Amino acid sequence: MPGLEIVSRSSLLTWMAFVPLIGAAAIIALPRASRGAHRWVALTTAAVPLLLAIQLFLTFDRATPGIQFSTQAEWIKSFNIQYFVGVDGISVTMVLLTALLSFLCIIASWGIEKATKGYFALFLLLETGMLGVFISLDFFLFYVFWEVMLLPMYFLIGIWGGPRREYAAIKFFLYTLFGSVLMLLALIALYFNVKDPVTGGHTFNMLAMMNQANHSAWLLNSGVRHILFLGLFVGFAIKVPIFPFHTWLPDAHVEAPTAVSVILAGVLLKMGTYGIFRVCYPMLPDAARWFSVPLAILGAINIVYGACVAMAQTDMKKLVAYSSVSHMGYVCLGMAVFNEAGFTGAMMQMFNHGCITAMLFLMVGVIYDRTHHREISGFGGLMMKMPRYSSLFSLALFAALGLPGLSGFVGEALVFVGAFRVYQTVTIISGLGIIIGAAYVLWMLQRVFLGPLNPKYEKLPDISLREMLSAVPIAVIVVLLGVYPPPIIDMIKVSLVNLLRHIPA
Amino acid sequence: MLEIGLRHYLTLAALLLSAGVFTVISRRNAVVILMGVELILNAAALSFVAFSRYVTTGIVGQLVAVFVVVVAAAEAAVALAIVLAIFRNFQTVHVNQVDRLRK
C-alpha cells in the first residue's frame, strides 16, 4: 500500500505509552502496605495518557490518511529494528479507547485489597503494552508490545481472579501464545522478504512492508501470501476471538477481576481485528480478498452462534462474554465486505463494542461486589431497589442489542449496509442476530431487574458515586456517538477509504 | 688419626635433619613438632657453617647461621603463642584434634 506517509512528528505517543511504565516503577518503589498510595499513583499515571488522548482527539488531522504524531529512532541497529510509532485513522480510535478504559478501570479497581502493589503495577504495565501495540509501526516493536501485554494479563487473571483463575489464566496464555508463534513465523518470513527502500537491507518497518514494491519475488508468490495471511490471521483470530478459537474468552472473562474483564473485552479483543486491519490487509491485500468469503461466513457464525450460546448462559458474566463473541462477529463481517460502509462499520463497532462491553462488565462487577454471585436466576426486581444502577445497566444492555440512538447501532447498521450488497445470504443469516441479541438481553433484563424483588436483596445499596464515575463517562460516549457518530467516524474514514483503494478488486 | 672434616659435619646435619623431619611428621603434640622444626633449622645452620669453613672463604655461612638462630627464636616465640592460643580454645595441643576447618 504505497502512499502511507508520515505527515507529522511528535513525542506525544511515546509519553502516552511510557508514563504508565514509570508509574508502575513508582508503585514498585512504594512500601507494600500503603494501598492508598498505590491507587492514587496508578490513577494519576493513568490520567496522563487519558489527557494526552484527549489532546490527540482534538488535534488529530481528520483529512489525511497518513501517519501522524510519529517518532522514529534506531533501536537494534544490526537487525534494522526501529522504535517507530505513530497513529493513523485505523489506530487512533483504539488508542483513545485504551487510554479511556484504562483510566476508568483504575477507578473500578479501587476496591481491590489483595496485593494492591502488584495489581496496580501490573495494570499500568498492561496499559503500556496495549498502547504500544496500537502505536507501533515497526513489526518487531509491535510483536514485543504484543507479548509484553500478555504477561501482566496472565498474572492479573491468575492472581486476582475467581475460583478457577489458574485454569483460565493458563488457557488464555497458551491460546494467545499459540497465536503469537504463528505471528512470529510470519513476521520473520516477512522480515527476510521485504527490502528497506532506503538501505536495501531487511526491515521490520510496517510502512515498507505495506508497499508491495518492496516484496521479494518469493513473497509475491500467491501461495506463499495465502499461507502467510493464514498464519497472521489465525494469530489475530484467536484474540478476536473468531469461532472456533473463542473458548478461552468465556473462561478468562468470567475468572478475571472486573477491571481486567473490562480490559480484556474492551481492548484486547480489538487487538485481533486491529491486527487484521493493520497487518493482514495492507501487507497482503490480495490474500485478504481471497479470504473474504470465509471471513464473512465466520463473522456470521460468530454473530448467530455467539448470541445463541449467550442465551443459554446462566451466569451474567458468561452471558456478556458470549455477547462479545457475537458482537465481534459484526466486526468480522464488516471487514469481509471491502467497501466503505463495511470497513467503517467494523471499525466503529470495534470502538463502540469496546465502550459498551466495558460498561456491561463494570455493571456486572458492581452487583458481584454486593452479592458475591452472578447467577441470573438469583436476582429479580432490582429495578425497585437500585434504580440508578438498573438504569445504567439497562442502557448498556440496550446499546448491546443495537438500539438506535445508542452507539452499538451505528456500527451494526453500517456493517449491514455494507455487507448486504456483497453477501446477501450471509447478511440475512447475520440479521438473525438482531432477534437473538434482543432475546438474551431482554431475558436477562426481565430476570434480573424486573418482576418482584428478591427478598434477599431488600437492603442492597444503590450504585455508589465511585462506581458511577467509572461507568457514566462511557454511558455519555455511548449516547453521544449513537446520536451523532461523526466525531469518531471522521477520524477513521479517510484511512479506511485509503486502505480500500489499495486492495485489488 | 681420623681428622674431623666436612663429611662429618654434613653427616651430623643430615642426622639432625632426619630426626627433625621424623619428629615433625610423626608426633602429634604441637610443642614437640616445634622442637622438630628447631632441629631442622639447626641442621641447616650447621651445614651453612660447615660449608663456610671448608668450601669457601669469608664468614657468610656463619652470618647466615646467626641469622637462622635469630629467626628461629622469633619463630619459636610466635609459634608458641599460637600453640598457647590453641590450647586456650581447645584445651589441647594435639594437632589431630584441632580440625574444625575440616569439618
Added chain:
Amino acid sequence: MDPIISTALVILLLPLLSFVVLFFFGERLPRRGDWVGVGALGVCLLLALVIFGHFWGRHDPTYRIEQGWTWLSIDRLHIDAGILIDGMTAVMLVVVTLVSFLVHVFSTSYMHGDRRYSRYFAFLGWFTFSMLGIVLSNSLFFLYVFWELVGLASYLLIGFWFHKPSAAAANKKAFLTNRVGDFGFWLGILFFFTAVGSFRYLDLFTGVASGMLAGKTLTIAGVLLFMGCVGKSAQVPLHVWLPDAMEGPTPVSALIHAATMVAAGVYMTARLFPLFSPTALLVIAYVGAITAFFAATIALVATDIKKGLAYSTISQLGYMVMAVGVGGVVSGMFHLTTHAAFKALLFLGSGSVIHAVHTQEMPEMGGLRRKLPITFITFTLGTLAIAGVPPFAGFFSKDAILGDALAFAMEKPQHFLPFVLALLAAALTAFYMFRMVYLTFAGKPRDQHKYEHAHEGSWAITGPLIVLAMLSVCAGWGGWFGRFVAKPGPVVIDHAAHSMGAMGGMHGMSGMGGTSGMGGMHEMPASPSPAPALATDATSGAPTSAAPATGSEHAGHEGHTMMGEAAPAAGAATADAAEHAAHAAHIRHTAHRRAMLLSLLVAGTGILLSTLTYLRRSISSAGAQAALPRVYQLLNRKYYFDEFYGVVVGRGLFLWNAALAAFDKHVIDGLVNGAGYATRGISWLFGMYDRYFVDGLVNGTGELIRQFGSLARQAQTGRIQTYFLGVISGLVLLIILYKAVLMP
C-alpha cells in the same frame, strides 16, 4: 430554514426535552413534574395545529416541504437525517400530539400517587418524541431508528409496573415480537438501499419507478418491509404481543397500543406505498383482511375489557392494512385518523371504568351508566363510531375502506376474500363493541361492592373523554381528509420539469415532486403530469395491477366518498388510459355505493344481535357457547397462538440454545481442552524419556565425577603432617630420580 420545518423541529424536540427534564429532575420538581410533560405536549399540540392549518389552507395533498441534514458521510455513502412534511404528516402530527396531550392530562389523575409518577411522564415524553420522529422523518433509515425507539418506549411503558411478573413478561414479549418484524423490515430497507443507494423516500420512489428494483426482488423487498408493519401493527401472525401489552397502564394502552404506535405500521405502508409491487400489495391486503376478521372473532369472547379492546384494535389495524393493500391509501389513513380518536376514547373510557371499579373483568361490572354517566355517554359514542353507524366518524372511514375493497374485488374477482372478511369483521365489530357497552354499563350491577364504590373521576379524566367523543362524532364530516392525503400515483421521472436536482423531480398524478439535492429544501406544488404518466405501470413490474391509480380514477374515487376536493386533475392521458380510467372510476363509484349499503346492513345486524343477546337477553350467550363448545374454546384460547409460540419458539429456541451451549462447552472447548490433555500426555512421555534416558546420561556423568571426587577427597586430610610427609617423600623421590636417571 422554512418556518414550517423549524416548527416541526420544535414539535419533535419538546417532548424529548420533557423526557430529559423529567428523567433526571422529575422527582425534585413541584407536583413531581407532571406539568412539564403536559405543558410541553400542549405547546406541541398548538404548533401541530398551526402546521395543520397551514396545510388546510394550501388545499393541496401533493404539497410537501423537505429538509435534510448530513448525519453521516463516508466517501460515497451518505446517510441524511431529514424532515418531510406533507398533508399526511400534518394530519399525523395532530393525531399524535392531540392524543398524547389528552393522555398526559388523563394520566395526571389516573396515575396520581404512583411511586414512579415522574418517570411515567418522562417515558410518555420519550414515546411522543419517537413517534413524532417516525412521522416526520424523510428516510427509511431514520424511520427505522425511530421505529425502534417507539419500541423501547413501548417496552418501558408496558413494563411500567414491572414488579408484576406478567408485566415483566409482556414487555419482553412485545419487544421481541416486534424485533422479529423489524428483522424483516431492516432487511427490506437494505434491499431498497442496496438497489437505489439512498434511504430517502423520494429517491427510493424514483429509483423503483425507474426500475432499479423490479420483479421478484421488488416483491420480496416489499414484503420484508411489510414485516415491520406486521410486527408493529400487530398483524397475524405477530399479533400476540398486543393483548399482553395491556399490562401497561391504561392511558398508555390508549396512546401507544391503540391510537398511535401500532398505527405506525399502517402509516409506514401508506407512506411507502409506491415501493410495493402489486404482489406485495396483495400479500398486504390478505394479511390485513385475515387479521381484521380473526382478531374480531377473538374479541367476541373476551371478558377483560382491555383485552377485548386490544383485539378490537388488532382488527381495526387489519382493516387499515387491508385498505392500503387494496390500494386505498387514503381510506386507510383516514381510518387511522378516526380510529385514533375513537379507540383512544374507548381505552380512556375503559381506564375511567377501571379507575372507578378497580377491575378489568366485565363480568364484575354492569349497570355502571348511573355511576359513570359521562364515561357511559362518551364510551357509547365511541362504540357507535367504531361500529360504523352514521354519521359518526368511523362510518365514513370504514365505508371508504369497504368501498375500496369491493372495488378491488370487482376488478379482480378472484380476490374477493379481503372484502368478504372485512365485511364480516364489520359485523363482528358492531356486535362485540355493543356487547362491551351492555356488559359494562347496562343491566344490573353484578358486583355490588365494586358498584357502590364507583364514582366518576375528576375533570382530568372526563375532559379528555369529552374532547375525544366530540372528535369521534365529527371527525368524518366534510371530506376534509382529501385536503391532506391523496393516493400516490405511479412515479414518473421527469427530467425536464426540475433542473435543480440530480435525479429530477417526480410526478405521478399526485405530483410527488421532489429533488434530491442534499440538505436543500424543497417546496413543490403539484405540477401537471406529463402525458406518459401511466406508462410507468410496467416498470414497476405489474401487468395485472390495478393498484396504481390514474388521475381520473382517483378523482372519481375521492369525489364519490367524502372528499369533496378531488386532487388537482392530472394532465391528459392517452385515450386508452382514459378509457381504462373511466372504467375503473365507474367500478369504484358502484363499489362504494354498494359497500355503503352493505356496511350499514352488517353493522345494523351486529348491533341488533348484540342487543338481543346482552340487553334483551332474548338470545342466550351461554346457550351459544354450549352449542358450539369447540368454537368457543378455540376463540377463548385465541386460536392457540400463544401455546404454539410457547412450544415452538420459547421451548424450541431454548433447547436449541442449550444444545449449542453444550456443543460449545463440550465439543469446541472439549477439543481445546483435549488438545491440552493430548499435549500434556505427549509431554509426559517426553518427560519420562528425558528423565530416565537423557537425564540418566547427564546424571551418570555427574555421578561418575562425584564418585571420583569422593575418592580423591580422601587425600585431603587437612593435616600438615600428611602433606609434609608427601613433600618429603616427593623430595626423596626426586633425589633418587636425579641420581638414578639423570646422573647415572
